[in-house]
Amino acid sequence: MMTFIWVSLILVVLSMIGIMFRVFRGPSVPDRLIALDGIGVMLISAIALISILFDTAFFIDVILLIAIMSFIGTVSFSKFIEKGEIIERDRNR
Amino acid sequence: MTVIANILIVTSILVGLIFTFVTMIGILRLPDVYTRAHAASKSATLGVLSILLGVFFHFWLKEDHFSISLLLGIVFLFITSPIGGHLMGRAAYMSGVKPTDLTVGDDLKEAVNEAREQNMKRLKD
8 A cells, every 4th residue: 555655656746747847948938837836736636645655644734725825826927927917006996 | 344445545546646647748748828728727636636535535444534624625626726727828818828720719819809999998088
């Protein structure tokens, strides 16, 4: 069982490295954004597998934290790409 | 009982691994931003959902720890990951990234032009 978890953790880390290739040479900025979002999602599954390996349930809360931070990062980056600013002060509304 | 638990855990994690690998291949091989966003938002969501379900079964059936926060994480990812994919695709379209030559139709173009004309008319008044 532990061998299977180790092998699956190694496969998840390998796919993270493969996506890192797209981060380095993506032709445009949204390409890199999409690849970084994929890396965040795979980091969540890697931490879930690590919490089986270390035999503790304290890493489960880290999963929620990383999911929330990754979603906020994705929303703010895409808004920055779309408009050029993240927090806008539009007083004439 | 232990055998059934092991079969459940191994099947869930294996399905998740397959979808994670499909995500990597899609992001590396597809020709366009929009198709890459499609691969990254859908199959990565299903892969991480399946892996988290396997971990949930492990903690529930083998260590008697029913973790609510893991279920909450599954629901949160299932809601927010397609929203992130949609936002990234819209940001790519608005910032002017061209689709490939293989793309057949572009339905968003008419709506964007119409909204731009209405905005100009409102600014004139």
